[in-house]
Amino acid sequence: MRLSIIVLLSIVTILIFSLGVVSVAEKQIPSSFMSGKELSSPNDWIKEEEIKVFNNRVTIYVNDPTWASFTNTNSMDPFIDETSNAIQISPKSPEMIKVGDVISYRSSYGTIIHRVIEVNEDKEGVYFKVKGDNNAYPDSQKVRFDEIIGVVVAVVY
Numbered sequence: 040m041r042l043s044i045i046v047l048l049s050i051v052t053i054l055i056f057s058l059g060v061v062s063v064a065e066k067q068i069p070s071s072f073m074s075g076k077e078l079s080s081p082n083d084w085i086k087e088e089e090i091k092v093f094n095n096r097v098t099i100y101v102n103d104p105t106w107a108s109f110t111n112t113n114s115m116d117p118f119i120d121e122t123s124n125a126i127q128i129s130p131k132s133p134e135m136i137k138v139g140d141v142i143s144y145r146s147s148y149g150t151i152i153h154r155v156i157e158v159n160e161d162k163e164g165v166y167f168k169v170k171g172d173n174n175a176y177p178d179s180q181k182v183r184f185d186e187i188i189g190v191v192v193a194v195v196y
Contacts (some may be wrong), residue, residue, distance in 0.1 A: 082135075162184070
């Protein structure tokens with residue numbers, strides 16, 4: 040009898056943690072049990088106090104925002120796709136851009152929006168290696184700060 044209670048409690052515990060999220064004081068905390076590895080997330084470009092949610096609108100206080108829309112390349116699926124829209128801002132210096140940020144940049148193919156996977160420096164200065172979330176390989180070029188149009192700070196679905 041005692042063993043079956045322990046087994047039952049173990050099963051219940053596993054089921055609770057396999058749900059993936061534990062809610063504590065209205066904050067969502069990802070459960071580390073049975074979850075994937077830590078990936079680089081975007082930098083905290085918009086602070087919580089800069090976001091105001093009302094019954095009839097949401098106001099985000101950012102300086103000089105621009106709007107971005109997307110084409111159907113599938114490179115950033117499932118994060119962004121052709122029906123998504125985004126707000127981006129222009130970074131003031133290369134030091135502001137971190138691994139995990141999603142940037143838009145000018146290339147010979149047009150404007151590309153991909154995630155920063157590496158920040159490094161060579162004899163020409165700071166560069167960024169980027170990759171589409173759904174792409175198998177990083178983009179071939181080193182992205183320089185003067186090629187960057189903006190950093191995605193919000194996605195609207």
